[in-house]
Amino acid sequence: MKNQIRTAGVATALCALALPALAQDAAPDTTPPMADIGYIFTTFMFLVAGFLVFWMAAGFTMLEAGLVRQKNTTMQLMKNVALFSFAAVLYYLVGYNLMYPGDGNWIVEGWIGAFSLAALEPVGLADTATDLTYASVGSDFFFQLMFCATTASIVSGTLAERIKLWPFLFFVIVLTGVIYPIQASWKWGGGYLDAQLGFLDFAGSTVVHSVGGWAALAGALILGPRLGKYKDGRVHPMPGANLPLATLGTFILWLGWFGFNGGSQLYMDTAGNVADISRIFANTNTAAAGGAITALILTQLLYGKPDLTMVLNGALAGLVSITAEPLMPTLGSATLIGAVGGAIVVFAVPFLDRLRIDDVVGAIPVHLFCGIWGTLAVLATNPDATVTGQVLSIVIVGAFVFVCSAALWLALRAVTGIRVSEEDEITGLDVAELGMESYPEFSKG
Amino acid sequence: MKNQIRTAGVATALCALALPALAQDAAPDTTPPMADIGYIFTTFMFLVAGFLVFWMAAGFTMLEAGLVRQKNTTMQLMKNVALFSFAAVLYYLVGYNLMYPGDGNWIVEGWIGAFSLAALEPVGLADTATDLTYASVGSDFFFQLMFCATTASIVSGTLAERIKLWPFLFFVIVLTGVIYPIQASWKWGGGYLDAQLGFLDFAGSTVVHSVGGWAALAGALILGPRLGKYKDGRVHPMPGANLPLATLGTFILWLGWFGFNGGSQLYMDTAGNVADISRIFANTNTAAAGGAITALILTQLLYGKPDLTMVLNGALAGLVSITAEPLMPTLGSATLIGAVGGAIVVFAVPFLDRLRIDDVVGAIPVHLFCGIWGTLAVLATNPDATVTGQVLSIVIVGAFVFVCSAALWLALRAVTGIRVSEEDEITGLDVAELGMESYPEFSKG
């Protein structure tokens, strides 16, 4: 910390080596060289956006912990902390370079990136001729990692209350280390979806959200519904145990989404870029509001009483829907895009139930259906988008992720089993698998 | 996301059109033009401050959800998510231009702004000669919107546990679409309170907090106290059901307030401005601490036991009190201003009870009384403040908001009714109005 002598000394020395450009003459002057300024802006923007997206991990955790039954709450917390941790390490070990091989390092150009550990710049950018036109690798890695972790968080919600801990974590390891990065490289790594198909997905309605959704859908189909969810031809709701937590989680996600979408502008080095980030913040917010209001009004009309869990899903639906193109729409279109997302959720939740696909927190409607909707909505707001580019990419990414995920789930089911025993499911995973209750106290005394 | 080719291309192209000034010669150089830098700083500051103020919506939600009884918790969550969403849309549809008509667009100069949809700058500032001396419209809109929503959040706390959902939301729509923006234009839009009276209210002790407080007071008077709160000449406390949530909410608000007050500096383009923002952060923090400590000590002295809910209110009281002038005071005066706020709350809460005004979360003492106190305290710390300017503005704003709100509440009462039936109030709004309990589980099994 405040130890100006050492730190400043090191920093200045290192910079002097690395950045001869535009040096100021006054000796102790720390005015940044002109060339550094854009780099500092963009890098710092990534760090701020990155910590906001990190915060979404807490949001998913609280949302899911609030929407499961009490007897599975500790497990849901455990899964979320663990999945984020594994995602962080796997993205370092494999994911980052698989997703961003850079020019000429692809194993199969445009299709499969590079296998190597992620490496940051040297301290103080020493002895490197850093490209100052973008941002630091460290900030980019930090930011991108959070997107990867988000994908895994989506899966945990759908499969809650019945999946075993370790097979789930094994799936997360493969998802975050391999499946996510490979398909993400096709678009964001500059691969063939980007180069050949002109696919547009600004912040990842498809690349992140629908990917999580497809993996979740494959899991839900193979894992089957919770015991008693569909019995005697009827749906038996299993209300979430703690709605304040679910609401908190939604607000956290809403907040984190400003980083998710805003940071995806990737540059904050000009007035134009920062003005665009502002547009994105405003559009992201209004899309969430549109989704929430729509779900509120629709559940009031359809069921006579507004449903808080649907309103929360509606806000998230709005956020996912605007994610493929948060920049181009006007405030009005952004609100409408979000509103359609909110409507999708209200109809998709009971629709999935009719198909007996048991999605505990509504992740498939929110992330998969609205992810698709958001990706298609780009056609309406961004003239560069093409029907082929959007539709084909949705299909290709969907097929790839669904097939890989299904294969992996089936393999896991065959080898270790993925579902807890009936008895354990009835007892609850907290006691059965962890021996730890979320609210263990019986008596207040 | 990381799709450097496209995004950078677009951004640079657009900027090139818009910003010929100070271009660098190297082709792929993204060093920002000198003229952009202040704009980037201020805009980004608004975005950061804005997401902090957004976060206050979660703070109000948690605080209120913790201070109502369990049987009304889902409803309180619902109201807060919904009110924020409506505020977001209404501020776009009406509020923003009503509040900031800009020069020459007033309907009645200095009194009533313009009716039109808010519009952001074009993407990448294309084809506009943007004024680079301030910040992007998008960031300003985003930031200001959050203030508007705050006003509505204040109301929901006071009226909790007995008001019907839809009339409440209708009130919110009018408050955030019309009442708040009109009075805010008088000061922050450059209207007559600003121009003629020299009213000083840096971040809104009056313009935001007391406005919410007046609207809440009008509502509380017309709605009446909760059943059983004042019976047989005595006050019957109805303890909040979840103090950890209330404490979390307070911390969230405290955090958000750095954005609320700090962002209100409006510029971060010079050393002087950023140093001022720093002052504001430090003063805001110490005022909250002063308020909390005062409430702690006072409740210990008065009642023999410190009261956590008063300490939480005390911290918020400190925050509201410093909001009218967080810049000029020294750390010492800021602490004292906050401390007086904490004392006000400790005495005002039972005082309101004596008047049989039932304010569930203490929003009137915190936001109205301390809002007034904070506005008066400017006289002590800012030499530019005048007694007339401050007092008259408090009165004018108060009268306007109280009268409009009261009229609206009365109209709503006459037309739709605003209060749930006695039976529903006894049952709790969660079951009666929403059919959804916040903690629905009976048995752990």
Add this chain to the structure above:
Amino acid sequence: MKNQIRTAGVATALCALALPALAQDAAPDTTPPMADIGYIFTTFMFLVAGFLVFWMAAGFTMLEAGLVRQKNTTMQLMKNVALFSFAAVLYYLVGYNLMYPGDGNWIVEGWIGAFSLAALEPVGLADTATDLTYASVGSDFFFQLMFCATTASIVSGTLAERIKLWPFLFFVIVLTGVIYPIQASWKWGGGYLDAQLGFLDFAGSTVVHSVGGWAALAGALILGPRLGKYKDGRVHPMPGANLPLATLGTFILWLGWFGFNGGSQLYMDTAGNVADISRIFANTNTAAAGGAITALILTQLLYGKPDLTMVLNGALAGLVSITAEPLMPTLGSATLIGAVGGAIVVFAVPFLDRLRIDDVVGAIPVHLFCGIWGTLAVLATNPDATVTGQVLSIVIVGAFVFVCSAALWLALRAVTGIRVSEEDEITGLDVAELGMESYPEFSKG
């Protein structure tokens, strides 16, 4: 707020006085002078990092509120709100200048700083020739204050469920006003640990975390374990009452730590510095992940079931471990350093129990043991570190803090008593000391 005329006027006027350098010619131009830019960057970085560290106060509160038994929850909330508030005021009254006396103001050079109130720069930097090579005093004060408060938060967790409120707060006052600042001046104020011993502690594994840990250890020894914790030669676990809160608290701390470590870079005025901050963010994150995964795997192996509370402690252990040197390690070493921290916690928690040292939340393993480990780990990653410098400093700081704390605890025990009565402890502090339950409702009706 948006009152451009006044604010801009004042700001520009003041700046004009203060900052003649590099003025732009266009009249209403607000482009920052070149010399201001680095100062703005670093100052804003401190504000952002500072609010993140502030947020850690909420993290400690939630973590501790989740890990105590329900009957002591309100008290734990109260202690945390109060300790932060007192720390804020004490650091202003005494701590800041004691810690950072600046050149020539020491009472005893290198050993004891200055006694005086903290003072911020004048508004708008008016009439001062501010040194623009660092950051505003306000931002520095704001940032440093949060570190001081962190130290106190650590203590509250260990001593929970049995210590009296006011003696605890008295201890906090001395800790944050005197003990912490004095020892911190030795390193960060440029005192003898820094100047003579070449001690390296980037963000405070020793200066903050182990200091909190030593104070907690002294308290735990003198206060004794909770009634019934160690009975009949066995350990009787007292499970935390609310694991979602504990998990939320951990995520909050994880988020705040980006500010804690990142901000400790102290400069964001060059590409090198911002790239370093990025490294720190990435390393901090991966160390936490490493700690969590290690605790997950170890508890699975040792006990057959993973222990969520250990995984949460493991993440924090990773964070504390990387804090002494978050910059130099590669992602790989950072992960390993964190992983060792995670392992330490898994073994240290039962080890303390064997010594009958009752640490309610595991703060001693996390903050003291991993604080020491992290400080030693610097030897492996920073060539400038010396064995003498690191070991001697750990010992000196430890001895000083432990002795001072123990003396203070003993004095408090003699004068006022520090422990609640047996009966009050059985009843729970919430009812006995505060008369307020955290979840007061009995019936839902």
Add this chain to the structure above:
Amino acid sequence: MKLIIATIKPFKLEEVRRALTAVGVRGMMVTEIKGFGSQSGHTEIYRGAEYAVNFVPKIKLEIVVPDTMADQVTDTIATAARTAKIGDGKIFVLDVAAALRVRTGETDDDAL
């Protein structure tokens, strides 16, 4: 002695307690329960699916009184708990063979 078991609406608890105190009842046990009876049977909707809520929150009182007081206590509860709406609750009376106050060792009527 008699054990009087009464199930009442939760919001009536305070009123019933006061009424009982007034007639000399000096102790009772109060339990939060779910009641099933004619009152129940509404359906709710959660995420688009209907389900029946069969149980309503109730409070159960258990009071042991000397035989002589039993009728008065029953009447007192019945009066205080009545709203004349469905779900007001029931009162059951059982015989108690013995009673003991732990603190003093007093037995039967003296223990109450």
Add this chain to the structure above:
Amino acid sequence: MKLIIATIKPFKLEEVRRALTAVGVRGMMVTEIKGFGSQSGHTEIYRGAEYAVNFVPKIKLEIVVPDTMADQVTDTIATAARTAKIGDGKIFVLDVAAALRVRTGETDDDAL
């Protein structure tokens, strides 16, 4: 009249309730309890320390029925609650001296 006290596994509640409704039971009181019995006795580990969990979550039903229905109700519960695994629970039957419906003042069998 008889008071039938049954302790069952929580997940059996709905099944038992339905079975009871089918045989004409029109009311009951349901309480969340902890059971101690042969089922209990596993040890858990919390932060490295073992401890015994002696209590398991159970549901307690209390149903007052006319004497004539007692056996049928007992049988019905026994059938519906049985899993044949340890911890299925017990049923106890006690005599009830009097019953009263608060709403109407009906007594004894009419009150049920």
Add this chain to the structure above:
Amino acid sequence: MKLIIATIKPFKLEEVRRALTAVGVRGMMVTEIKGFGSQSGHTEIYRGAEYAVNFVPKIKLEIVVPDTMADQVTDTIATAARTAKIGDGKIFVLDVAAALRVRTGETDDDAL
């Protein structure tokens, strides 16, 4: 058989359970209740307003034992639960007409 209903201080639960196990009690039902009795009656202050807290947390035990064990069980509870301070609680004994173990169908004393 007898149903022994005991209300004790919550922190005594474990001690009482151990003592009961030692004398051969193999099952019981435990409920969290609020007690009203001589112990109660302090006033609290919430946000400046006083109010009476009339109920204190208690644990209720319900144990069915063969007639022959009733006295011993009562004594055991009384001894283990005693602190000699107000609020130690009461023990009530009621007759049980029948008992059934759901799992096996065993009845009466065999069911316990």
